Amino acid sequence: MALLQISEPGQSAAPHQHHLAAGIDLGTTNSLIATVRSGVAETLADHQGTHILPSVVRYRIAGEPPIVGTAALAASIEDPLNTLASVKRIIGKSAEELSSIPGQYPYQFAESDSAVPKIETIAGAVTPIEVSAEILSVLQQRAVESMGGELEGVVVTVPAYFDDAQRQATKDAAKLAGLHVLRLLNEPTAAAVAYGLDSQPEGIHAIYDFGGGTFDISILRLTKGVFEVLSTGGDAVLGGDDMDHQLAQWMGQQMGIDQPLEENPSQLKYLLSEARRAKEQLSTAAEISLHLKFGAFDWQGLFSLQQLNQLIEPVVQRTLRIVRRALRDANIEKDEVSEVVLVGGSTRVPLVAQQVEAFFGRAPLQGIDPERVVAVGAAIQADILVGNKKDGELLLLDVTPLSLGLEIMGGMSEVVIPRNTTIPVARAQDFTTFKDGQTAMSLHVLQGEREMVEDNRSLARFELRGIPPMVAGAARIRVTFQVDADGLLSVSAREEVSGVQAEIEVRPSYGLSDGEVEGMLKDSYRFAESDRDARMLREQQVEASRTIEAMEAALDKDGEELLNAAELGKLMQMIEELREMRSSEDSRAIEKKIEQVNSESEFYAARRMDQSVQQALSGKSVEEISP
Amino acid sequence: MDLSSNYFELFGLPQKYEVDRTQLSEKYRMLQQQFHPDRFVNGSEQERRLSLQMASRINEGSRVLRDPIARARYLLELEGVDLGTDSQTLRDPEFLMEQMELRETLEAARQGSDPTAELDQFTEQMDRRIANYGAIFSTQWQNNSEQAHITVQQMQFFSRLAHQAESMADDLI
Numbered sequence: 129m130a131l132l133q134i135s136e137p138g139q140s141a142a143p144h145q146h147h148l149a150a151g152i153d154l155g156t157t158n159s160l161i162a163t164v165r166s167g168v169a170e171t172l173a174d175h176q177g178t179h180i181l182p183s184v185v186r187y188r189i190a191g192e193p194p195i196v197g198t199a200a201l202a203a204s205i206e207d208p209l210n211t212l213a214s215v216k217r218i219i220g221k222s223a224e225e226l227s228s229i230p231g232q233y234p235y236q237f238a239e240s241d242s243a244v245p246k247i248e249t250i251a252g253a254v255t256p257i258e259v260s261a262e263i264l265s266v267l268q269q270r271a272v273e274s275m276g277g278e279l280e281g282v283v284v285t286v287p288a289y290f291d292d293a294q295r296q297a298t299k300d301a302a303k304l305a306g307l308h309v310l311r312l313l314n315e316p317t318a319a320a321v322a323y324g325l326d327s328q329p330e331g332i333h334a335i336y337d338f339g340g341g342t343f344d345i346s347i348l349r350l351t352k353g354v355f356e357v358l359s360t361g362g363d364a365v366l367g368g369d370d371m372d373h374q375l376a377q378w379m380g381q382q383m384g385i386d387q388p389l390e391e392n393p394s395q396l397k398y399l400l401s402e403a404r405r406a407k408e409q410l411s412t413a414a415e416i417s418l419h420l421k422f423g424a425f426d427w428q429g430l431f432s433l434q435q436l437n438q439l440i441e442p443v444v445q446r447t448l449r450i451v452r453r454a455l456r457d458a459n460i461e462k463d464e465v466s467e468v469v470l471v472g473g474s475t476r477v478p479l480v481a482q483q484v485e486a487f488f489g490r491a492p493l494q495g496i497d498p499e500r501v502v503a504v505g506a507a508i509q510a511d512i513l514v515g516n517k518k519d520g521e522l523l524l525l526d527v528t529p530l531s532l533g534l535e536i537m538g539g540m541s542e543v544v545i546p547r548n549t550t551i552p553v554a555r556a557q558d559f560t561t562f563k564d565g566q567t568a569m570s571l572h573v574l575q576g577e578r579e580m581v582e583d584n585r586s587l588a589r590f591e592l593r594g595i596p597p598m599v600a601g602a603a604r605i606r607v608t609f610q611v612d613a614d615g616l617l618s619v620s621a622r623e624e625v626s627g628v629q630a631e632i633e634v635r636p637s638y639g640l641s642d643g644e645v646e647g648m649l650k651d652s653y654r655f656a657e658s659d660r661d662a663r664m665l666r667e668q669q670v671e672a673s674r675t676i677e678a679m680e681a682a683l684d685k686d687g688e689e690l691l692n693a694a695e696l697g698k699l700m701q702m703i704e705e706l707r708e709m710r711s712s713e714d715s716r717a718i719e720k721k722i723e724q725v726n727s728e729s730e731f732y733a734a735r736r737m738d739q740s741v742q743q744a745l746s747g748k749s750v751e752e753i754s755p
Numbered sequence: 756m757d758l759s760s761n762y763f764e765l766f767g768l769p770q771k772y773e774v775d776r777t778q779l780s781e782k783y784r785m786l787q788q789q790f791h792p793d794r795f796v797n798g799s800e801q802e803r804r805l806s807l808q809m810a811s812r813i814n815e816g817s818r819v820l821r822d823p824i825a826r827a828r829y830l831l832e833l834e835g836v837d838l839g840t841d842s843q844t845l846r847d848p849e850f851l852m853e854q855m856e857l858r859e860t861l862e863a864a865r866q867g868s869d870p871t872a873e874l875d876q877f878t879e880q881m882d883r884r885i886a887n888y889g890a891i892f893s894t895q896w897q898n899n900s901e902q903a904h905i906t907v908q909q910m911q912f913f914s915r916l917a918h919q920a921e922s923m924a925d926d927l928i
Contacts, residue, residue: 737802
């Protein structure tokens, strides 16, 4: 297909140059990093040859760096309060929300004035974002050693059902780890890419992604190199962990433990690890013998697959109800689905695979290791985005998983962008004043499907002030929601009569402020001051190179056509100045120069876009361009 | 900028109610291949911003032209018809009676023996009605009938009921 060859503004001028990029699956239980080498996507191993990094961080006394991965996991029973696991289940959650799911997190949450929950550890209080950043740093380090250079960019995967706050928090974690995020990619979409479903001519695919802590279903349609997500659904706190908890409860009963399990963190962690082991053994055996011993409690007995199935059946049924809704949202019947793909560690549980097969009436694809498939897909997408694949015409069009709206009178939620809308998207809606002479308006941004405000997720609040006094209902306030390709929202409001404007980038009410992120970066003991300066300098140099490359590629293509001699001369001079500045040691000066180049070339970028649009609209139909 | 051209022009379609879905989809994919932010990851800041605007507009245009009600409203808007806020009362007693009956059917579906299936069925029924009224709208619109406006409002009633049925089904998960 030749569609991409029409024009590609912004593409690098140096096709031979290989850019280092990676895909990261930041999972609840395990994390992985992958990259494309010589055209093949593969996960990267540590020094011991292990690919999977358990998403567990053990904090130690101040001054000692935390331990991440297998060694940390091994310490989780002896040192439960400083060994943090499954933080993905709490990332992007408010302190308040956490208190409503008791028992699942045997950690001590610190009192803090920030709305982001902090976990008390021996090394001080840490946020889930910082914990995730530790995991990402280890993966980054692994990539740098394995690939022999700094990463230019990464694609980090998130559950399709992650809301704005969870996405933002994930991006913040990557930023904190010093990574340049090319794109946040939904996990099921990544899996579809990994399976090379894009090499098939056409079809509708269902990706059933059941991981350690999250469940996602995505219905995708592939047509001529474009992957359109038709709908997505899921539950950000439903996963293999829930099966483990069911099983741990049952084990506790057998052992005669009668107080709530969460009252004893070590005991709970012991039971959970026994539960996981039993579950894994039963993926290949019909019956196993158990010997459970913790303190004075001691129990031995047999445990069968049938018993396990009974315990976890409700969890599996719940996933299938969510699948049904996703199909309905996509307007697709079960029998129209041509492939079903299983992703995520929990799909190794026999009952899960059986029930999915029974539901769709076809055997699901399971060829790629379900634990690695997401990282592999992310690596392929990172390779395309960073510009290594010149003919990489695969395009992913994803959707918003949850509806976005505003609070209106009566505590109701008014949807502005419904769930499963293709992103990026911008949509405006008009509102008006309630009282005569009202000069300010408070806007409350919500995410979720429910009618009443309190049943939805509160993302942010902001105010539009300086509305000229008018009679009630006369003002016309246009609120615009913009969701970018990462699924992140920004909201602006404008009073149309007077032109008064207010704008915010939605930082969730309980998210980190920019200041807090900067502060964490500064405080991070991972970096000595000199390292930090060096890193800032390097970041600016990379950004400068990116800008130079983009500008040169553009000028090369159509500079003479779209610019007069004076304009062309000016821009070329600015590129030279930036090139010179790039080799200086002054990161602030480089940053300023980049800003200057950007603002002075604004008109040119606009002309280029105009031209592309003209070409696209000039009546060339698809048939004329396609081979 | 040419993106201020209307959605029909954007997708190279004639300005009328019936749209050629195949052509719309093909043009949509072609435009996104070219303007999606993924194509500008290494571009300058302005290019990235412009591409975000373009891709957003292409998506919105595609949504409006695919959706039977949004498309009808859009056609009226292009002709300068002020649709106002969408809750103007309908004075047709027959239509109001039908609404009441449909609400009762919906409530019965929720309390039925297989609520998920019955609610799905109800939604499908509403979709069919919307399609039927769409055909009526098309004729009225071609004849510049004032009635076209009312028909859109009626379609919105059905859509709201379908939406309620979907929310009820969601609550069953």
